[in-house]
Amino acid sequence: MAKILSVVSKASLGRVVQPVAAALLRAGVSPNAVTVAGTVGVLVGALGFAARGHLVIALVIITVSCLTDMLDGTMARLRGVTNKFGALLDSSMDRIADGAIFGSVAYYFATRDDLRGVAAALLCLVAGQAVSYVKARAEGLGMTANVGLIERSERLIILGIGGLLWGFDVRYGLEVVLWILGVLSIVTVAQRMVTVHRQANEQADRQTDQQAGVS
Numbered sequence: 713m714a715k716i717l718s719v720v721s722k723a724s725l726g727r728v729v730q731p732v733a734a735a736l737l738r739a740g741v742s743p744n745a746v747t748v749a750g751t752v753g754v755l756v757g758a759l760g761f762a763a764r765g766h767l768v769i770a771l772v773i774i775t776v777s778c779l780t781d782m783l784d785g786t787m788a789r790l791r792g793v794t795n796k797f798g799a800l801l802d803s804s805m806d807r808i809a810d811g812a813i814f815g816s817v818a819y820y821f822a823t824r825d826d827l828r829g830v831a832a833a834l835l836c837l838v839a840g841q842a843v844s845y846v847k848a849r850a851e852g853l854g855m856t857a858n859v860g861l862i863e864r865s866e867r868l869i870i871l872g873i874g875g876l877l878w879g880f881d882v883r884y885g886l887e888v889v890l891w892i893l894g895v896l897s898i899v900t901v902a903q904r905m906v907t908v909h910r911q912a913n914e915q916a917d918r919q920t921d922q923q924a925g926v927s
């Protein structure tokens with residue numbers, strides 16, 4: 713699902729993103745500045761609006777801000793200089809943005825004394841961060857975990873559907889969506905763990921074979 717969304721959206725949004733990215737580069741804006749500006753936009757939408765219950769305005773601000781996440785990488789590639797700090801900055805800002813988004817939704821539920829909503833939002837926060845962490849840690853250990861039901865864009869879009877339902881006065885819809893998202897995120901963590909477990913065992917088997925060949 714993640715791959716289909718990524719290919720379809722990258723192909724269709726690419727036509728819009730490329731000229732904007734080129735124009736920003738011509739104006740002297742750096743990819744890192746766009747990465748940070750996008751995160752500031754998310755923080756404004758989440759802490760300034762979602763936490764106070766203005767979920768529809770938050771949805772608009774956060775959607776626009778999150779879409780800049782496609783711009784920074786495109787700018788770096790157009791400039792011909794993708795750099796490791798840029799990659800780290802991008803992913804780190806994503807974690808801060810995601811924490812602010814789901815933390816703000818949890819805070820909003822808390823202001824309404826809806827503890828089930830708080831629990832659902834916190835589940836999504838922790839499980840979503842775990843999804844990303846397993847991939848990052850696997851890559852740090854020389855493996856890959858680029859699999860799973862829902863990546864970041866899907867998590868945000870699913871939350872966006874919850875926000876839209878809330879906007880159309882289907883208030884329980886947001887909580888239902890959050891529970892579904894929490895469960896799907898846990899499944900994704902499990903899928904990534906299984907992939908890494910298989911790779912780690914294959915590496916261990918190869919080492920054993922090599923040692924057996926030496927002795």
Ligand SMILES: CCCCCCCC/C=C\CCCCCCCC(=O)OC[C@H](COP(=O)(O)O[C@@H]1[C@H](O)[C@H](OP(=O)(O)O)[C@@H](O)[C@H](O)[C@H]1O)OC(=O)CCCCCCC/C=C\CCCCCCCC
Nearest residue numbers: 721771774775778781803806844863864865868872873875
């Ligand atoms: C209650 C209300 C609160 C407000 C909620 C706001 C929700 C916002 C709703 C929608 C916003 C969707 C925007 C999604 C933009 C995502 C941008 C993005 O991630 O770009 C990068 C992405 C992938 O590139 P990478 O592989 O380099 O990215 C890494 C990866 O994503 C890792 O994933 P993980 O391991 O965590 O699973 C990250 O960890 C890592 O940090 C990251 O770097 O680029 C893409 O190719 C994805 C593009 C998808 C674009 C989708 C556009 C959809 C546009 C609008 C949809 C609006 C929907 C609204 C609901 C509609 C319902 C009918």
Ligand SMILES: Nc1ccn([C@@H]2O[C@H](COP(=O)(O)O)[C@@H](O)[C@H]2O)c(=O)n1
Nearest residue numbers: 743744781784785788794795798799802
């Ligand atoms: N400030 C940045 C942001 C990103 N990059 C590079 O782009 C890759 C991510 O691309 P997206 O389209 O998914 O944002 C990232 O891995 C970096 O290689 C960069 O150099 N500087």
Ligand SMILES: [Mg+2]
Nearest residue numbers: 781782784785
């Ligand atoms: Mg990006």
Ligand SMILES: [Mg+2]
Nearest residue numbers: 781802803806
């Ligand atoms: Mg990003």
